[in-house]
Amino acid sequence: IAADVVVVCVGRRANTEDLGLEVLGVKTNKQGLLDVGADLKITPNVAAIGDITTGPALAHKASTQGHIAAEILSGHSASYAPMAIPAVIFSDPEIAMTGLTAEQATEQGLRVSTAMFPMAASGRARTMNESAGLSQLVHTDSGVIVGAQLVGPHVSEFIAEITLAIEMGATLEDLAATIHPHPTVSETLVESALVGLGKPIHVVAKRPRAK
Template identity: 45%
Template sequence: MEKQQLVVIGGGPGGYAAAFLAADLGMSVTLIEKEENPGGVCLYRGCIPSKALLHVAKLLRETEHAENWGIHFGKPKIELDKLRDWKNSVVQKMTGGLGQLSKARKINYVQGHAKFVDAHTVTVEKSDGGEETISFENAILATGSRPATIPNLDLDSPRLMDSTAALDLENIPKTLLVVGGGYIGLELGSVYAALGTKVTVVEMLPALLPGADKDLVAVLSREIKSIMHKVYTKTKVTGMTEKKNGIEVALEGESVDKEKQTFEKVLVSIGRKPNSQNLGLEKTKVVVNQRGFVEVDVQRRTAESNIFAIGDITGDPMLAHKASHEGRVAVEVIAGHKVGFEPNAIPAVIFTDPELAWCGLTEEEAKSQGIDYEVAKFPWGASGRATTLDRSDGMTKLILEPETTRVLGVGIVGPGAGELIAEGVLAVEMAALASDVKLAIHAHPTLSETVMEAAEVFFGQSTHVYRPKKN
């Protein structure tokens, strides 16, 4: 085969976005991926299947909630096989579609595992047997990440799950321990809780969702605590033993009522690790740091000038949309454009119920970096739309630059926050001022009004929030 202008290693949302754009720009592209179709963790074992299940969880919660309004559905009957089939069909549909798109773009799709031989050649151990050597002008590394495991507690038991196994939905366990109170643990924990499992969550740090602003997390935590059996913060797992009817887990923490507890299943969701090994990177000048992330510059170029890296393998935040954007930047750089990866806002969304989302500067970051800021909050209790949903627990807040009133960050908690944050991203990226947000008419009655009203709150002029004037 002739020398490829671009070889993309890894077909996740970063890799396939890069490959597709490169093909659209007229490059000869090879995409190397282990699965039959592009998609990566996001489509096969992450964002997409979990959202299908969270949709179900939300529906189940709402049927319960409906009792407050005099609507009674009774106890739901759950056909697990059908639910799993539906979730799988969603994945199938999406990944199959990507396979079609890849073919339509005449991308050379090679199923297998790639390793560098030198800075211009990879060999692929193909999934259907055999080996292929491909030479290239440029390469993009997009091999992503995998669930991290707890050292010393790595039990070889089918009861011990990572996020991938949890999404397989083998059964609905009576009890489940979620180790790690980050977004993956809370999302999957919510799914199992809605399906009827008694879920216990353990987090080492003092609060759930480390990294997110405390006031937003507080709103979510209240809901999480009401649907979960127990939530232990500042608590460590110190041991795990396989027993006949479950895994006996030793917990260590102030609020732990029983040190040894047995769970039918345990989900470990303590973070993700980059897939930077076994790629032959030592045959190139690519630098991998101590944490296993590939070092890149602002153009996503590694220390080897024709090899780029994008997505989870380059570091936090490990998010699909960050990876796709980086992928497109890298391809544009390869195409000769002088561009860089320079977002001011990368949205983060936790798809629990309520959802929690933020973008740009958080209060935590502002404090730790000594940045002056002002906050304007609009409580959803004052929102008509939220009240019609019987969900007045949400909150929308703007983080503003004091002098200019420029929007530096936006945080939202409440149903639909993941959709609402898009306006925040645009505001931060466009360097909108509080007055820009205030003066843009938002449809009534919608939750999006809360963004506008938060800006009004900042000026002490919110229609639906009265704040006595300071003297």
């Protein structure tokens, strides 16, 4: 593989040693992180947010937790219980994911399938000369969307659509029935849903093998 730069990521370590947690009687887990519940509290009057809590170390997770913690500590009703948190790699092409992979869903005891639509069949991607990639949905046997993995141009801009679908318990039929603007790369989500429903339009349907 030819490349100009190789980036090696070795992860991050929690910086919780000098926060005075022992004064509060709070202990970290084996990774040095704080386990928090839906109220984000580690004591009745102290909440923890961001990279020192368990879960993905992402800025949008931290800011959401911050908003919710402020509401809770101010005496308002709020809770932190996301069903999915999107993650993006701003590479070329972009990579975005949310919810469960097929492997993770299977490990949780779900019966799932994947529905994939190639970026090469997207009119918008082709006009931008960026047809590398795909849109893939992970769905249960009943069609409920539980995850997505996207690779291609601008996928960071619409991965939140699938995150919302997961939060709302949306199905392949819900997504397929949602009119998307044309021509856009986001249409690949509809196309993937149609593949999952066995009604693809812009790719050839796989025929069952003869027994």
